[in-house]
Amino acid sequence: MLIFEQSQTNRRNPSQAPLVKAEVKDIPEKFRRKKRPLLPEVSEMQAVRHYTKLSQLNFSIDTHFYPLGSCTMKYNPRACNKLAMLPNLLGRHPYAPESTGQGFLACMYELQEMLKDVTGMKAVSLTPLAGAQGEFAGVAMIRAYHDSRGDKGRTEILVPDAAHGTNPATAVMCGYTVREIPTDGNGDVDIESLKAAVGPQTAGLMLTNPSTLGVFEREITEIAKIVHDAGGLLYYDGANLNAILGRVKPGDMGFDVIHLNLHKTFSTPHGGGGPGAGPVAASSRLEPFLPVPIVGKVQDKYLWETEKTRPKTIGRLSANMGNAGVLLRAYVYARLLGREGMHRVAEFSTLNANYIMAELAKRGFDMAFPKRRATHEFVLTFKKLKDETGVSAMDFAKRLLDKGFHAPTTYFPLLVPECFLIEPTETEAKEELDRFIAAMEEILKEARTNAEIVKGAPHTLPVKRLDDVRAARELDLVWKRTG
Amino acid sequence: MPFIPHTDADVKAMLKSIGVNSIDDLFDEIPEKLRAGKLTQVPEGLSEMDIGRLMQTRANQDGAYINFIGAGAYEHHIPAAVWEIVSRGEFYSAYTPYQAEASQGTLQLLYEYQTMMASLTGMDVSNASLYDGASGLAEAVLMAVRAHTRTPGTGKKTARKILMPSTVHPIYHRVVHAIVANQNIELVEIPHCTEGGHTIPESLRQYEGGEFAALVIPQPNFFGVLEEVDALTDWAHAHNMLAIGLVNPTALALLTPPGQWGAKGADIAVGEGQPLGAPLSSGGPYYGFMCCKEALVRQMPGRIIGRTVDKDGKPGFTLTLQAREQHIRRSKATSNICTNQGLVVAASTIYMALLGPDGLERVAQACHANTLALVDRLTAIKGVTRVFNRPVFHEAVLRLEVPVSETLRALEAQGILGGYDLAEHYPHLGQALLVCATETRTQEDIEQYAFHLERIVSKRRLDPPCAVKTNPNA
Numbered sequence: 001m002l003i004f005e006q007s008q009t010n011r012r013n014p015s016q017a018p019l020v021k022a023e024v025k026d027i028p029e030k031f032r033r034k035k036r037p038l039l040p041e042v043s044e045m046q047a048v049r050h051y052t053k054l055s056q057l058n059f060s061i062d063t064h065f066y067p068l069g070s071c072t073m074k075y076n077p078r079a080c081n082k083l084a085m086l087p088n089l090l091g092r093h094p095y096a097p098e099s100t101g102q103g104f105l106a107c108m109y110e111l112q113e114m115l116k117d118v119t120g121m122k123a124v125s126l127t128p129l130a131g132a133q134g135e136f137a138g139v140a141m142i143r144a145y146h147d148s149r150g151d152k153g154r155t156e157i158l159v160p161d162a163a164h165g166t167n168p169a170t171a172v173m174c175g176y177t178v179r180e181i182p183t184d185g186n187g188d189v190d191i192e193s194l195k196a197a198v199g200p201q202t203a204g205l206m207l208t209n210p211s212t213l214g215v216f217e218r219e220i221t222e223i224a225k226i227v228h229d230a231g232g233l234l235y236y237d238g239a240n241l242n243a244i245l246g247r248v249k250p251g252d253m254g255f256d257v258i259h260l261n262l263h264k265t266f267s268t269p270h271g272g273g274g275p276g277a278g279p280v281a282a283s284s285r286l287e288p289f290l291p292v293p294i295v296g297k298v299q300d301k302y303l304w305e306t307e308k309t310r311p312k313t314i315g316r317l318s319a320n321m322g323n324a325g326v327l328l329r330a331y332v333y334a335r336l337l338g339r340e341g342m343h344r345v346a347e348f349s350t351l352n353a354n355y356i357m358a359e360l361a362k363r364g365f366d367m368a369f370p371k372r373r374a375t376h377e378f379v380l381t382f383k384k385l386k387d388e389t390g391v392s393a394m395d396f397a398k399r400l401l402d403k404g405f406h407a408p409t410t411y412f413p414l415l416v417p418e419c420f421l422i423e424p425t426e427t428e429a430k431e432e433l434d435r436f437i438a439a440m441e442e443i444l445k446e447a448r449t450n451a452e453i454v455k456g457a458p459h460t461l462p463v464k465r466l467d468d469v470r471a472a473r474e475l476d477l478v479w480k481r482t483g
Numbered sequence: 484m485p486f487i488p489h490t491d492a493d494v495k496a497m498l499k500s501i502g503v504n505s506i507d508d509l510f511d512e513i514p515e516k517l518r519a520g521k522l523t524q525v526p527e528g529l530s531e532m533d534i535g536r537l538m539q540t541r542a543n544q545d546g547a548y549i550n551f552i553g554a555g556a557y558e559h560h561i562p563a564a565v566w567e568i569v570s571r572g573e574f575y576s577a578y579t580p581y582q583a584e585a586s587q588g589t590l591q592l593l594y595e596y597q598t599m600m601a602s603l604t605g606m607d608v609s610n611a612s613l614y615d616g617a618s619g620l621a622e623a624v625l626m627a628v629r630a631h632t633r634t635p636g637t638g639k640k641t642a643r644k645i646l647m648p649s650t651v652h653p654i655y656h657r658v659v660h661a662i663v664a665n666q667n668i669e670l671v672e673i674p675h676c677t678e679g680g681h682t683i684p685e686s687l688r689q690y691e692g693g694e695f696a697a698l699v700i701p702q703p704n705f706f707g708v709l710e711e712v713d714a715l716t717d718w719a720h721a722h723n724m725l726a727i728g729l730v731n732p733t734a735l736a737l738l739t740p741p742g743q744w745g746a747k748g749a750d751i752a753v754g755e756g757q758p759l760g761a762p763l764s765s766g767g768p769y770y771g772f773m774c775c776k777e778a779l780v781r782q783m784p785g786r787i788i789g790r791t792v793d794k795d796g797k798p799g800f801t802l803t804l805q806a807r808e809q810h811i812r813r814s815k816a817t818s819n820i821c822t823n824q825g826l827v828v829a830a831s832t833i834y835m836a837l838l839g840p841d842g843l844e845r846v847a848q849a850c851h852a853n854t855l856a857l858v859d860r861l862t863a864i865k866g867v868t869r870v871f872n873r874p875v876f877h878e879a880v881l882r883l884e885v886p887v888s889e890t891l892r893a894l895e896a897q898g899i900l901g902g903y904d905l906a907e908h909y910p911h912l913g914q915a916l917l918v919c920a921t922e923t924r925t926q927e928d929i930e931q932y933a934f935h936l937e938r939i940v941s942k943r944r945l946d947p948p949c950a951v952k953t954n955p956n957a
Contacts, residue, residue, distance in 0.1 A: 017842035022852035036840040038602035055573035057588035062572025086542040094766030103541030117524035129614040130822040169809035169819035175665040271826025272589035273579040275768035315661030319617035320766025338528025429488040463799035471791035471803040478598040
């Protein structure tokens, strides 16, 4: 039932709003709203019960194993939430002077310093509000760099065909055309194709390493050299940083600019689709172009560095300084982990992924790259199973929901047919991985003996499989009162 | 090991299953020379108690001030239930609802949000959020350029200019520029009336002629002043431009919604969602809302939730129109946006449900009344005047006889954040200050502000060359 269907005209929550109804006389009638908006008129308890019940319809990390590849669904420590929501931190206005935010700014400055270390880069700006905005910042910086040198002929960004969709979309938002580079049979960028593609028109290359295929790009040094020799720059999509945190620094791989998804590697919550945070880090040649504001430190005082002190900046990407509350959660997480804890992230996320891959391979699942190590994630394909039984990756995913596991990422990377991208993260215990492996095996058996039960899944969730085609054809995006 | 549950026995068994001797062996595909040394700038890990103590110290250091700054982020009361529910793990730790059947809670909530927001703005449809108000306006500009069609006979190239009043939040202007300039879209600034602080509809004649894709119309504008939205919207439509309404959602409880501006209504409505249940929190996370006319829905960026049925005919909710989005359309997507601000939208939805139409109206009325009381009280002080003569909503510009930055510092020493200094962005206004008093300010807060301001102003008048003494009690 929708909240609107529980609504009754003139039902109010008097304690939630000002008790006295102030009269407004000075706003002329022509500016005034004539009809009240359609907002629910429910009691506080009705609202609390409704949204609590809705929450219970969700799978989440707190309730389910959530091996969603490329999304890094690790545990979100409760301390991060609690400490980011201390009253003075919540109450601080974004335009309050720096003198009233030295505690907050100290956290931000230290987070910048830690991220510099982790990425091996010269400087960090925390301001991008999500991964895609961090990507935007990175590519806009590449463009600003070429422009600053009068190098106007660079109109093209290279993107591997395995890349996240945000990469080509970002390049276009920055005014570039996109050229895709194919992947070879082992999941590496095809070097010969790359050599053929670079030239004076190349502004840069966007790359994730490990790639979205769940393997480490072994020729990264060679790739960096090819792009740099052609006068292009390298952008690192930090979506998969969990795999190498504390073990490989993107700066050492030759990248000029990188963004990080703090809502992945640094465990800030995904919140059903955000908020995230996508700080961007730069090498010394791109540092001047970083988005502002950035937290600076002069003697013992923290301050905002803005357009005034950073005149080459690509500018501002939000009205304020980024998703401060998310950044605070990431800061607390980083301090809880500490140096050793960070090194272990990559170790144990990689251990978990390789363990599931090994166990599933033993049970007859087809790996997309059987000869490669898994990184923090890996790809398997149901191509053969679908040909034999008609059970698709989507069917398999829906059946996993019935067994109490969130499905892995399906049909991505686009290069591998009928695929799953499985990322367990480091925070899952072996017992949970074993239960997942057992469920996968059960479904594989079902597919071969009782395919219909898999094709008809899910059977046990609040709704059965939804009609997406109807959703797009007969658009119903807002509720309308009928009768 | 923080948040890693593995015992030594687990590790041993897992390595054996994989067929390697050590965890290090799992990294053997990474070239030796790329394997990093130790992290040097990351300190040793802390216990929860230790980090708790550190964060409490830092929060205490920042103190709590009586706040009269608005300028796009507003201190409102947030009902206790809002973040209690939002912090439930089932909302807090869920992903974007790609698996619809396992995400009906988030999806239904977002559908309810879309309904509330479309109604509040008077528009046909809403998306499920953008990052914030400023970047949301940038997306609206990009959307307008995509949706705009040239008047026949005026050339084939798409219009790539946008009219942006100088009464739009100046930082929004910068953000929009930073985002859209890469696509060769130009923002042309319209000067404002010096007496009224608004955009004069008659002054727009010079922009007629077909070069522009859209006109941005802020309501209220950055100065708190109400714009002639009907005339501006009709002018935009008469000259083949889209009208983009940039609105404060609290204000919409009292003001005509963009969907009803002029004869046809605005085409796109965007704004900062923070006032609806998000704490100030040093500027984020907030969210940008975006609503539009139904005909434009396929040009809209961001997630959109639709209601449909499952295979048994039971209603359910799912992400829809995904063919606009980057994970399907890649380089041809309407935007690169992926993660948005879902959890803050959940807070807003619950906020609106708890307040209802009457509650939101009371909040808007109280904010407005408090700001007027503040303005009346402060302008009673000699040397403090009101700058603009037009009606406002819950924010106003004052002029001081004394330098604003010094005055604000002196107020800060008294625990008061006195407003937003307009010197940097609007130097032509002189020593001008933007002030706001939401429903959270009391009569006593206003009296305190007035008391200290009066003292600072009169002291400065008596003794102009000296620095202001900030704390007479010290």
